[in-house]
Amino acid sequence: MKQWLNQHAQALQLVLKRMLSNKLSTLMMFCVMGVALCLPGILYVIVDNLNRLAGDVQGEPQISLFLKLDIQQDTIKTLDEQLSKHPDIKTYKFVSKDEAWRQLQLTSGTANIANNIEKNPLPDAYFVSPKNIDPDTIERLQKEMQAWRGVEIAQADANWIKRLYSLLELGEKAIWSLVILLGFALVAIIGNTIRLQIMTQREEIEVSKLIGATDSFIRRPFLYAGALYGLGGGLTALILLLGIVSLFNYSIADIAELYASDFHLALPTLIVTLSMIASAIGLGWIGSYTAVGRSLSQFNAH
Incomplete structure (x- = not known):
C-alpha cells in the first residue's frame, strides 16, 4: 500500500x-x-x-370563481369551506356582488356606465391564489373548481406564467x-x-x-x-x-x-x-x- x-x-x-x-x-x-x-x-x-x-413575483396568477347569479347563501358557505380546506390553495378572497358594484361606481373609467344601469349585473366572486404556480397545477385547479356547485365560470389568468x-x-x-x-x-x-x-x-x-x-x-x-x-x-x-x-x-x-x-x-x-x-x-x-x-x-x- x-x-x-x-x-x-x-x-x-x-x-x-x-x-x-x-x-x-x-x-x-x-x-x-x-x-x-x-x-x-x-x-x-x-x-x-x-x-x-x-x-x-407579486401579482401571482389567480383563479377567479364567478358564482351563479341565483346562488344561495348556504352554497356560498359550502364553497367557503371547500376553499379553506383545499391543500393546494394559499389564499382566497370573497368579493360580494354589492361590493363589486360599489367599486365599479367609484371607478372613474366605469362610473358613467354603471350609473346608466339600473340593476346590478355583477355576480359574487372568489379570487383564489394557489400555492403552486406551475401551469399544470393551475389548470387542474381550474377544471376542478369549474365543477363545484354554484360556480358559473372558473377563470385562470395564468397565460403569462405559462x-x-x-x-x-x-x-x-x-x-x-x-x-x-x-x-x-x-x-x-x-x-x-x-x-x-x-x-x-x-x-x-x-x-x-x-x-x-x-x-x-x-x-x-x-x-x-x-x-x-x-x-x-x-x-x-x-x-x-x-x-x-x-x-x-x-x-x-x-x-x-x-x-x-x-x-x-x-x-x-x-x-x-x-x-x-x-x-x-x-x-x-x-x-x-x-x-x-x-x-x-x-x-x-x-
Missing part, C-alpha cells in the same frame, strides 16, 4: 514540476477551460434566478446543450494537449517500456495532468463566474432600488459549485485517458 501511494505521490510531483516549469502554457490552459466552463455557468445563474423571481415557464424550460435545454458541446470541446482540447506532451516525451516513454514499465505506470502522470488541468479550469471558471455576477449585481442593485426591491443575482449553491469543479476534473481525466490510450496503442503496435 505504501509503495502504491509513493508511486502516485511521485507522479503527482512530476506533473506539478512540469506545470510550474511551463507556467504560461498552464495558465493559458486554465483560462481556456475556465472561459468554456463559465459560459454554461452564467446561463445557469440567469435561469436559476429567473426561477426564483417567478416564485417571488409563457415564463416555457422560456425557463428553453433556457434549461440551452444549458444542457451548451454543457454537452463544450464538454466535447474540452475533452478534445485536453486530449490534444496531452498528446503533444506524449510526443515530446516519446523517447523517455520508449525507454521506460524497454526497462519494463507498465502502461498504467506510464499513463499515471498524464492522467494527473489532465485532472489538474480540469481542477485549474474549474477554479478559474468559478472565479470568473463570481466576478461577473458581482459586476452585474452592482447594476441590478441600482435598478432594484428604483422599484423598492432587494432583488439580486444569487450565486450558485455549494452543491452546484462542487459539481462544476468535479465535472471539470472528470472532463480533464477523460481527455487525458483517451489521448494516452491511443498513444500507448501506437507504441505497443510498434
Whole structure:
C-alpha cells in the first residue's frame, strides 16, 4: 500500500514540476477551460434566478370563481369551506356582488356606465391564489373548481406564467446543450494537449517500456495532468463566474432600488459549485485517458 501511494505521490510531483516549469502554457490552459466552463455557468445563474423571481413575483396568477347569479347563501358557505380546506390553495378572497358594484361606481373609467344601469349585473366572486404556480397545477385547479356547485365560470389568468415557464424550460435545454458541446470541446482540447506532451516525451516513454514499465505506470502522470488541468479550469471558471455576477449585481442593485426591491443575482449553491469543479476534473481525466490510450496503442503496435 505504501509503495502504491509513493508511486502516485511521485507522479503527482512530476506533473506539478512540469506545470510550474511551463507556467504560461498552464495558465493559458486554465483560462481556456475556465472561459468554456463559465459560459454554461452564467446561463445557469440567469435561469436559476429567473426561477426564483417567478416564485417571488407579486401579482401571482389567480383563479377567479364567478358564482351563479341565483346562488344561495348556504352554497356560498359550502364553497367557503371547500376553499379553506383545499391543500393546494394559499389564499382566497370573497368579493360580494354589492361590493363589486360599489367599486365599479367609484371607478372613474366605469362610473358613467354603471350609473346608466339600473340593476346590478355583477355576480359574487372568489379570487383564489394557489400555492403552486406551475401551469399544470393551475389548470387542474381550474377544471376542478369549474365543477363545484354554484360556480358559473372558473377563470385562470395564468397565460403569462405559462409563457415564463416555457422560456425557463428553453433556457434549461440551452444549458444542457451548451454543457454537452463544450464538454466535447474540452475533452478534445485536453486530449490534444496531452498528446503533444506524449510526443515530446516519446523517447523517455520508449525507454521506460524497454526497462519494463507498465502502461498504467506510464499513463499515471498524464492522467494527473489532465485532472489538474480540469481542477485549474474549474477554479478559474468559478472565479470568473463570481466576478461577473458581482459586476452585474452592482447594476441590478441600482435598478432594484428604483422599484423598492432587494432583488439580486444569487450565486450558485455549494452543491452546484462542487459539481462544476468535479465535472471539470472528470472532463480533464477523460481527455487525458483517451489521448494516452491511443498513444500507448501506437507504441505497443510498434
